[in-house]
Structure formats: structure tokens, C-alpha cells
Amino acid sequence: MIRKAEFVVSNTNPAKCPKADRAEIAFIGRSNVGKSSLINMLTGVKELAKTSQKPGKTQLINHFMIDNRWYMVDLPGYGFAKVSKDKKEKWEVMISEYLTKRSNLCGVFVLIDSRLEPQKIDLEFLHWCGDQGVPFALVFTKADKLSKSQTDKNVKGFLGKMEDIFGEIPDHFVTSSEKSTGKDELTSFIEELVAEYESENTN
Numbered sequence: 001m002i003r004k005a006e007f008v009v010s011n012t013n014p015a016k017c018p019k020a021d022r023a024e025i026a027f028i029g030r031s032n033v034g035k036s037s038l039i040n041m042l043t044g045v046k047e048l049a050k051t052s053q054k055p056g057k058t059q060l061i062n063h064f065m066i067d068n069r070w071y072m073v074d075l076p077g078y079g080f081a082k083v084s085k086d087k088k089e090k091w092e093v094m095i096s097e098y099l100t101k102r103s104n105l106c107g108v109f110v111l112i113d114s115r116l117e118p119q120k121i122d123l124e125f126l127h128w129c130g131d132q133g134v135p136f137a138l139v140f141t142k143a144d145k146l147s148k149s150q151t152d153k154n155v156k157g158f159l160g161k162m163e164d165i166f167g168e169i170p171d172h173f174v175t176s177s178e179k180s181t182g183k184d185e186l187t188s189f190i191e192e193l194v195a196e197y198e199s200e201n202t203n
């Protein structure tokens, strides 16, 4: 259970992020998929991470301190059409630096809109994570928007693609930030990652 969550700092430069002296978990995915909303749902702090109906709200690497113990990170989304080429390239450098070099990163959650068929951009991004050895799990979002059977069908379809690409099905969670669906399962999983990191990184 998360008891306390506080904003720490926003950055464009991964090298300027807080000292990597504790476990860190990050959320990424397409613009508007619900990353910031998920952070607010998991922490129980309504406006901790800024959300918007318009894609492209989160622009920076945002660190939040959880229970004075570990960091939760909100990242800007990919795939927002109205972004200049220059900005897109800057995003790619910033995010790839962050995801591949952040030494205390013990879990990256790639958010997938549970309403949609598998999207090329998500599959490409996951391919890249696999190639780079980024430790990811999947979070399907907005499960309140469709019927359970439709959501299940989409999730199953996406996991089938994962099996085709990776030969195995990654850890995954079905969530709704509106209804707090999946909160306990995802929180427990994150807490396990944090505990594992701590047991490997204490002297």
C-alpha cells in the first residue's frame, strides 16, 4: 500500500534526475493513454500528476517520492501526431537515455489502451524495449470504457502479438483509473520489484 506521495522534480535531461540511490518505477506509453491518471490512482493523490483530455500534457521526466522510499516516474507519451520533427527527436533522445541509462530503474510499465487493436507504434516501442533489455511489463488502461468481454478480447489479442514477438507473454495488468480496477494487483507487483531491488542493493 502506498501511504505518501510527493512531487520531487521535473527534468528534460536524464542526467539531472535525482540521485539514483533508491528503487525507481516508470510509466510510459502513447500520449493520452492514461499514464498520469494511473499514477494518481495508484497513489490516491488526485492531482499529483497533471492530466488532460488533450494528448501531450506531460512533457518532462517527473519524479515522485513514494513513502520516502522509492521513486515513481511519469514520462511524456509518444505518438502524438501534432508534434514537430525536432520535438519528436528530442523526446526520443531523452527517453532512450533515461530508459537505458537510469541505473536504479527496476520496472518500466508500458501502458496500452485496452480499447484498441494492437497499434504499430506500441509494438515498435516494445520491440525496442526488448532489444535494449529494458525490463517492462504491460498495463492495459481505460478498462471501464468497454464491456469486460470486449476488453478481454483486446487484451488477449495484444498478448498474442507479444507471444509472436518475444516467444513469451510479459507480466500484464488490466486497469481503470476511473474505477481503480487493478490497483491492488499492480501495487503488489511494484512493491515486489522495489523489495527485490532493495535486497540486491543494500550492503
Ligand SMILES: Nc1nc2c(ncn2[C@@H]2O[C@H](COP(=O)(O)OP(=O)(O)OP(=O)(O)O)[C@@H](O)[C@H]2O)c(=O)[nH]1
Pocket: 029, 030, 031, 032, 033, 034, 035, 036, 037, 038, 050, 051, 052, 053, 054, 055, 056, 057, 058, 059, 075, 076, 077, 078, 141, 142, 143, 144, 145, 175, 176, 177, 178, 179
Ligand atoms: N474513462 C477513463 N478515462 C481515463 C482513464 N485513464 C485516463 N483517462 C482519461 O484519458 C485522458 C488522458 O489521461 P492522462 O492521464 O493525462 O494521459 P497521459 O498518458 O498522461 O497523457 P500525456 O501526458 O499527454 O502523454 C484524460 O482525459 C483522462 O481522464 C481511465 O482509466 N478511464
Ligand SMILES: [Mg+2]
Pocket: 035, 036, 037, 050, 051, 057, 058, 074, 075, 076
Ligand atoms: Mg501525462
